[in-house]
Amino acid sequence: MIENAPARSLHAIVAGAFLLSFANAAIAEDATEALALWSPSLHRVYLAYQPYHAALEGYARRQGFHGPFERLGTVVHEIIHLDSFRHQGFFINGSYYEPYIKARAWPELTNESVAPHLLSRERGLVFDSYIRHAPKNHLGNIADEINAYGHVLPFVCQHEPASTGKQVRSLIGFLYIVEGYLRTLRTVMPDKYQKLAARRETRGALILIIERGWAALRECGIPDAAIPTYEASQFITKARLTVPTRDLQER
Secondary structure, three states: OOOOHHHHHHHHHHHHHHHHHHHHHHHHHHHHHHHHHHOHHHHHHHHHOHHHHHHHHHHHHHOOOOOHHHHHHHHHHHHHHHHHHHHOOEEEOOEEEOOOOOHHHOOOOEHHHHHHHOOHHHOOHHHHHHHOOOOOOEHHHHHHHHHHHHHHHHHHHHHOHHHOHHHHHHHHHHHHHHHHHHHHHHHHOHHHHHHHHHEHHHHHHHHHHHHHHHHHHHHOOOOHHHOOOHHHHHHHHHHHOOOOEOHHHHO
């Protein structure tokens, strides 16, 4: 009986691992079904990139996203980036908005050049993890990040509210970076600020994405006082009072 004990223990371990794997798969399936009900357009784009799911799941786990809904949200976040790049337009609820991140459509200001102008409140998590590591990225890339968070954060907040902390902090961090970009353009490069306010496609996409980011945070119960809005609100007002030009005619 003693000699057979290790074999039974091994069987128990294998059976336990199988049951755990089965349970995790069932939870993941529940999260995917919830996504289909919550946002058919996000679910469609998620299914369109099925070959990437395993790699992106692994990435999400390595980033510390362990809850099934926050993990799925992270996978969908990255798929939004992939799909936007594929279509060269910001994916927003199943449609694609120009000008995406084409450098000529955005002000000639990069993470590297805006960094010295950022205020202390703008030098948080995103500054350390993103701005310093992507020095040549620009305002369009920041909008790309806000767009992805703006899509998935309300989903996670609704289904797994205890798991939203990292994504809430990241979205607020990117909105702070937008504040820094817009203030720098307004005070240091007023001609480029005016040009951005006049570009129909660029300003339209930027305003839509920023407002969706604000709305996502509010859906998660974040008070207005904690949402960076000052510079963006000024820009939105100016843009709506500025006669637009067509970006595509300028390029």
